Amino acid sequence: MTTKAHKVYAIENGTVIDHIPSPNALKVVKILGVHQEGILTVGMNFKSKKQGRKDIVKVENLKLTAAVTDRLALVAPTATINIIEGGKVTEKRPIKVPLEFKGLLRCPNPNCITNVEEIPTHFKREGELTKPTVRCRYCERIYKDPGDLVI
Amino acid sequence: MEMLGRSIVSIRDFPKEEIQTIVQKSLEVKAGKWSGVLKDKVLATLFFEPSTRTRLSFESAMVSMGGQTIGFADANVSSAKKGESLADTIRTVTGYCDAIVMRHPVEGAARLASEVATVPVINAGDGANQHPTQTFLDLVTIQEEFGRLSNLRIGMLGDLKYGRTVHSLAKALSLFGAQQVFISPPSLRMPGYTQEQLKQVGADYEEIEDISELTQELDVLYVTRIQKERFADFQEYERVAGAYTINRSAFEVLGEKCRVMHPLPRVDEISTELDETENAIYFRQAHNGIPTRQALLGLVLGVIQ
Numbered sequence: 349m350t351t352k353a354h355k356v357y358a359i360e361n362g363t364v365i366d367h368i369p370s371p372n373a374l375k376v377v378k379i380l381g382v383h384q385e386g387i388l389t390v391g392m393n394f395k396s397k398k399q400g401r402k403d404i405v406k407v408e409n410l411k412l413t414a415a416v417t418d419r420l421a422l423v424a425p426t427a428t429i430n431i432i433e434g435g436k437v438t439e440k441r442p443i444k445v446p447l448e449f450k451g452l453l454r455c456p457n458p459n460c461i462t463n464v465e466e467i468p469t470h471f472k473r474e475g476e477l478t479k480p481t482v483r484c485r486y487c488e489r490i491y492k493d494p495g496d497l498v499i
Numbered sequence: 500m501e502m503l504g505r506s507i508v509s510i511r512d513f514p515k516e517e518i519q520t521i522v523q524k525s526l527e528v529k530a531g532k533w534s535g536v537l538k539d540k541v542l543a544t545l546f547f548e549p550s551t552r553t554r555l556s557f558e559s560a561m562v563s564m565g566g567q568t569i570g571f572a573d574a575n576v577s578s579a580k581k582g583e584s585l586a587d588t589i590r591t592v593t594g595y596c597d598a599i600v601m602r603h604p605v606e607g608a609a610r611l612a613s614e615v616a617t618v619p620v621i622n623a624g625d626g627a628n629q630h631p632t633q634t635f636l637d638l639v640t641i642q643e644e645f646g647r648l649s650n651l652r653i654g655m656l657g658d659l660k661y662g663r664t665v666h667s668l669a670k671a672l673s674l675f676g677a678q679q680v681f682i683s684p685p686s687l688r689m690p691g692y693t694q695e696q697l698k699q700v701g702a703d704y705e706e707i708e709d710i711s712e713l714t715q716e717l718d719v720l721y722v723t724r725i726q727k728e729r730f731a732d733f734q735e736y737e738r739v740a741g742a743y744t745i746n747r748s749a750f751e752v753l754g755e756k757c758r759v760m761h762p763l764p765r766v767d768e769i770s771t772e773l774d775e776t777e778n779a780i781y782f783r784q785a786h787n788g789i790p791t792r793q794a795l796l797g798l799v800l801g802v803i804q
């Protein structure tokens with residue numbers, strides 16, 4: 349199944365983000381901010397032995413650095429990043445899921461100091477790695493869908 | 500336990516052992532052990548939102564131990580009014596004092612202040628978030644009354660949804676394995692996120708709507724005020740608030756020895772007929788704010804060890 353999917357959508361150069369938990373592919377595109385960066389292939393709901401259903405995003409002609417793809421920690425902690433050059437995988441890496449997120453998320457609490465003063469937000473990850481929640485360091489509220497808070 | 504230089508922002512920053520030490524030091528202060536240790540210390544009291552009781556409690560705590568206070572009681576007279584950022588106000592004030600106590604209407608304000616100040620910051624309330632010195636003085640009062648914080652049955656009554664006091668106290672008591680009973684109208688139940696956190700630490704609690712549903716007597720009933728503003732309809736407010744008032748006859752179900760606490764100010768949720776009884780410990784609770792705040796100041800300033 350996956351081999352066939354790769355054949356159909358194979359790219360010569362760029363980045364393939366595999367094993368994205370369904371249905372988060374569009375959130376991945378949004379967070380990476382690559383929707384205007386050339387040809388983009390989004391595949392959703394592939395069968396996966398490991399995770400039931402998975403999504404795949406392929407970004408042509410762009411080598412995304414770890415600093416960029418690590419921003420996916422909250423929507424696709426299980427994803428793998430494949431850098432493709434000349435039709436071959438030249439680098440394969442997981443996503444680093446840190447314990448703290450500085451400046452990555454916005455706090456939805458309007459009465460939180462991060463929405464009043466010009467300061468970077470700061471969240472701590474709690475809960476399981478595959479289903480993380482985050483707590484705002486300032487107002488101390490806990491949020492269940494942190495992927496929706498990515499700035 | 501190293502407390503020197505630390506800020507007191509949230510009860511969540513303190514593990515059980517540290518809470519026990521702080522409670523013990525507060526009772527030592529109350530017994531007169533550390534008199535005068537705040538001599539020559541200057542406390543800045545920055546009240547960006549007025550709270551006369553809390554401010555007077557801190558000022559009295561400081562002055563009666565030989566210290567001094569500077570500050571403002573209302574944001575209208577502060578530089579915040581002129582558009583200065585909170586961080587800049589704190590960066591300036593931190594050079595004038597040995598510690599800062601602040602109340603601010605925005606959640607997380609005290610945490611931010613603690614990051615930019617070079618002296619300890621004590622949070623005296625940040626919006627709906629935290630008011631840790633209140634939680635400590637509640638615990639001091641319970642320890643003083645029962646000689647322990649563990650193995651107690653504690654009821655919380657009234658507005659459990661908006662009352663940050665009961666959220667923090669419930670979390671702290673969970674660390675000590677208290678059996679807790681939350682008694683409130685359905686619309687003012689302990690919020691889901693607080694219950695989640697209580698479950699995470701393995702808290703033992705149940706929820707009921709009326710004290711008549713109690714199956715066992717309580718050691719403590721912690722009463723909170725139900726505020727008019729929480730209801731769109733005034734008659735609905737009167738009906739609900741009326742059902743959550745405590746008078747002498749309530750002790751038939753609470754138990755003769757049940758102690759009654761309240762963060763004050765009280766309106767009519769506790770009948771004044773209780774004031775002179777042994778059950779009423781709410782005024783002593785308020786007075787315990789002084790030694791508790793003195794102990795905290797002494798610990799973070801390194802003059803109490």
Ligand SMILES: [Zn+2]
Pocket residue numbers: 455456457460461462484485486487488489607
């Ligand atoms: Zn926040």
